[in-house]
Amino acid sequence: MDDVTGTGDSVAQAHPELVDGADAAQVEVSAAISPAKKKTAKAPSSKKRAKKDQETSPADAKTAADVIDPTAKDSTDVKDAEKPEKPDHNYPVNTAMPTSYDFLPPKAEKSVRIVSLNVAGIQAARKKGLDTYIRAESADILCLQETKLQAQDDAVFADVYPWRYWSLSKTKKGYSGTCVLSKLPPLSTRLGIPTTTTTTPAPTEDEDDEGRAVTLEFESFYLVANYVPNAGQKLERLAHKRDYAGWVREYLASLQTTKPVIWTGDLNVAHTAVDLTRPKGNTRTAGFTVEEREDFSTTLTQLDLVDLWRHLHPTEQDYTYYSYRFNCRAKHLGWRLDYFVVSRALLDKVRSCEIRNKVYGCSDHVPLALEIEV
Amino acid sequence: MDDVTGTGDSVAQAHPELVDGADAAQVEVSAAISPAKKKTAKAPSSKKRAKKDQETSPADAKTAADVIDPTAKDSTDVKDAEKPEKPDHNYPVNTAMPTSYDFLPPKAEKSVRIVSLNVAGIQAARKKGLDTYIRAESADILCLQETKLQAQDDAVFADVYPWRYWSLSKTKKGYSGTCVLSKLPPLSTRLGIPTTTTTTPAPTEDEDDEGRAVTLEFESFYLVANYVPNAGQKLERLAHKRDYAGWVREYLASLQTTKPVIWTGDLNVAHTAVDLTRPKGNTRTAGFTVEEREDFSTTLTQLDLVDLWRHLHPTEQDYTYYSYRFNCRAKHLGWRLDYFVVSRALLDKVRSCEIRNKVYGCSDHVPLALEIEV
DNA sequence: CTTGATACG
DNA sequence: CGTAGCAAG
Numbered sequence: 089m090d091d092v093t094g095t096g097d098s099v100a101q102a103h104p105e106l107v108d109g110a111d112a113a114q115v116e117v118s119a120a121i122s123p124a125k126k127k128t129a130k131a132p133s134s135k136k137r138a139k140k141d142q143e144t145s146p147a148d149a150k151t152a153a154d155v156i157d158p159t160a161k162d163s164t165d166v167k168d169a170e171k172p173e174k175p176d177h178n179y180p181v182n183t184a185m186p187t188s189y190d191f192l193p194p195k196a197e198k199s200v201r202i203v204s205l206n207v208a209g210i211q212a213a214r215k216k217g218l219d220t221y222i223r224a225e226s227a228d229i230l231c232l233q234e235t236k237l238q239a240q241d242d243a244v245f246a247d248v249y250p251w252r253y254w255s256l257s258k259t260k261k262g263y264s265g266t267c268v269l270s271k272l273p274p275l276s277t278r279l280g281i282p283t284t285t286t287t288t289p290a291p292t293e294d295e296d297d298e299g300r301a302v303t304l305e306f307e308s309f310y311l312v313a314n315y316v317p318n319a320g321q322k323l324e325r326l327a328h329k330r331d332y333a334g335w336v337r338e339y340l341a342s343l344q345t346t347k348p349v350i351w352t353g354d355l356n357v358a359h360t361a362v363d364l365t366r367p368k369g370n371t372r373t374a375g376f377t378v379e380e381r382e383d384f385s386t387t388l389t390q391l392d393l394v395d396l397w398r399h400l401h402p403t404e405q406d407y408t409y410y411s412y413r414f415n416c417r418a419k420h421l422g423w424r425l426d427y428f429v430v431s432r433a434l435l436d437k438v439r440s441c442e443i444r445n446k447v448y449g450c451s452d453h454v455p456l457a458l459e460i461e462v
Numbered sequence: 463m464d465d466v467t468g469t470g471d472s473v474a475q476a477h478p479e480l481v482d483g484a485d486a487a488q489v490e491v492s493a494a495i496s497p498a499k500k501k502t503a504k505a506p507s508s509k510k511r512a513k514k515d516q517e518t519s520p521a522d523a524k525t526a527a528d529v530i531d532p533t534a535k536d537s538t539d540v541k542d543a544e545k546p547e548k549p550d551h552n553y554p555v556n557t558a559m560p561t562s563y564d565f566l567p568p569k570a571e572k573s574v575r576i577v578s579l580n581v582a583g584i585q586a587a588r589k590k591g592l593d594t595y596i597r598a599e600s601a602d603i604l605c606l607q608e609t610k611l612q613a614q615d616d617a618v619f620a621d622v623y624p625w626r627y628w629s630l631s632k633t634k635k636g637y638s639g640t641c642v643l644s645k646l647p648p649l650s651t652r653l654g655i656p657t658t659t660t661t662t663p664a665p666t667e668d669e670d671d672e673g674r675a676v677t678l679e680f681e682s683f684y685l686v687a688n689y690v691p692n693a694g695q696k697l698e699r700l701a702h703k704r705d706y707a708g709w710v711r712e713y714l715a716s717l718q719t720t721k722p723v724i725w726t727g728d729l730n731v732a733h734t735a736v737d738l739t740r741p742k743g744n745t746r747t748a749g750f751t752v753e754e755r756e757d758f759s760t761t762l763t764q765l766d767l768v769d770l771w772r773h774l775h776p777t778e779q780d781y782t783y784y785s786y787r788f789n790c791r792a793k794h795l796g797w798r799l800d801y802f803v804v805s806r807a808l809l810d811k812v813r814s815c816e817i818r819n820k821v822y823g824c825s826d827h828v829p830l831a832l833e834i835e836v
Numbered sequence: 837c838t839t840g841a842t843a844c845g
Numbered sequence: 846c847g848t849a850g851c852a853a854g
Contacts, residue, residue: 208845209848236849262849263844318845412846452847582854583839610840636840637853692854786837826838826854
């Protein structure tokens with residue numbers, strides 16, 4: 089995410105109507121771009137919905153910071169933003185990594201566990217306990233985004249993952265970066281997203297300048313681990329992001345002609361209003377613009393792909409990202425930006441898809457785990 | 463200081479002869495540029511001296527890091543550098559600020575207490591306890607160097623210091639910066655050092671682009687608070703520093719035609735071999751080059767100024783700076799870079815000049831306190 | 837090692 | 846708020 093508060097506060101300040109008034113445009117948009125499978129993305133119960141709206145209403149806001157951007161200088165309300173609130177939910181709000189990982193479910197027989205996590209800088213994440221989690225999780229395949237490494241660190245988990253693939257930013261140092269670590273040998277691999285899959289002849293230029301994609305081919309599926317570009321605080325990269333969405337769509341389509349695909353990673357979009365705590369006021373915030381949501385919808389629809397976590401948890405309000413700013417984790421102000429998106433053909437094989445919502449503290453994201461039959 | 467280890471280790475690595483062999487050149491230089499008052503800068507007792515040399519000898523070094531630059535990658539000796547050593551001295555080696563300031567002496571009657579401290583970034587220093595010290599010290603005049611502020615923060619200690627003067631770097635943001643806070647109203651003030659005092663007519667351009675000097679005129683003296691440029695890791699700024707030394711010399715001379723001067727601050731030079739723990743191997747290290755030492759000597763000699771702390775503590779081995787690198791504080795590997803240099807006419811009025819050697823932890827320097835009759 | 841500015845999120 | 850790389854010390 090960019091400078092998004094997770095609350096839409098900065099936007100709310102600029103456009104109070106987005107918070108104050110009935111956000112008609114927003115409502116329409118949500119309806120217009122609801123996911124392919126209506127059922128999987130239906131709005132939460134009216135009771136819950138009402139409660140959420142209440143939270144977002146300035147008049148009823150528990151803290152002034154709920155509607156005022158705390159970055160505004162000399163705001164006496166900034167302090168209030170730090171006040172502990174009694175949570176109105178049962179989701180974990182820890183900000184340090186767990187000390188024990190007993191809660192991790194045992195891996196089912198004959199299944200492959202694939203985990204995706206945006207580490208927001210692997211060096212820092214490791215200092216804050218990433219390794220302990222990784223070893224406890226014992227995933228078969230690990231997809232990490234935003235490693236922010238200049239060069240691949242091939243010693244990372246080499247003892248458990250014999251196959252390691254790093255995509256690094258060629259331009260900006262310490263920026264972006266994706267890696268996939270695997271216990272299983274891939275049939276083939278590729279770094280980056282081809283930008284011109286439609287052209288003939290062959291020489292396709294990969295969109296891998298920024299280290300955003302690693303593809304591993306396995307017997308029964310392609311795994312595309314992806315870190316989709318952020319649209320930018322002022323949406324200055326929205327156009328590029330839309331191009332990127334097109335390249336990814338074409339690429340996934342081409343792969344899918346061969347076998348099913350698993351598209352995972354930080355896809356940098358909250359698909360519908362239920363995928364972030366504060367949809368109101370964030371309609372022009374990177375990650376929740378109509379453009380980004382529509383592009384995502386288009387990919388799902390055209391390729392008949394399934395947003396797996398939402399498919400399995402149609403009405404749940406859980407997130408994979410909590411901004412470091414404004415105590416968003418403690419307030420459970422989150423976004424669901426990380427996905428396993430799979431070819432419908434794979435649905436039968438899926439055992440589970442879970443947000444590891446206790447595993448916060450090494451990054452501003454939490455891991456997402458898929459278990460699938462082999 | 464620059465990248466100086468305080469040990470001369472990096473230099474030693476490049477020029478092992480400086481450590482291994484008898485450093486004849488070094489010895490000659492030391493003799494040649496001993497301070498004006500021979501007595502005040504004589505070498506320590508032979509016993510102590512021998513012990514120090516032993517420390518510096520690679521064969522007898524207690525830790526490999528004593529002679530090997532720990533920044534060299536994959537050095538297995540790096541860890542050894544962290545081993546706690548039994549100190550062979552009674553100087554404080556704390557790395558966090560004191561919790562109590564009971565040890566600060568009460569201020570004498572009819573005296574002015576002036577304190578100089580390189581804060582190495584006033585924002586960070588305040589977070590680490592600067593304020594508590596400042597209030598406990600209760601100096602009449604406070605001279606801070608390396609504030610690293612972009613703009614003056616006029617709220618800083620405004621409750622106790624009605625007169626506040628900030629010299630800021632005009633070029634590089636967050637670089638250098640000097641300020642003087644006073645309980646006493648100055649007769650006149652000036653920011654920067656004039657660069658062309660010898661020329662006529664008037665328009666002297668001040669050397670204040672980098673926020674390195676604040677002068678306050680009082681009834682009985684000029685106070686020049688100064689942060690002298692660092693010569694740079696590769697001595698790339700040595701030439702500029704020598705120019706600067708000339709400007710300061712001329713400026714102090716001009717002031718002294720009117721009344722005595724107190725020149726204080728981080729003068730960024732260890733004058734003689736007794737002014738740093740490891741003179742050997744540091745003869746081409748910024749802060750201890752023959753050029754910097756000679757320039758300093760010249761200023762003292764030509765203007766008949768006295769290095770007050772050394773004058774009052776002729777044989778003491780105490781320092782005002784301990785590099786953050788290589789655990790220099792814990793190992794008491796220091797440099798004396800901060801001074802009160804005063805016109806000889808003021809000597810009679812001086813009550814004390816003390817290094818606040820316990821006050822380490824908010825900066826890599828410790829404060830230096832002068833008490834003088836008014 | 838540590839600070840502060842910068843870019844980015 | 847937090848990460849990483851930078852320049853500087």
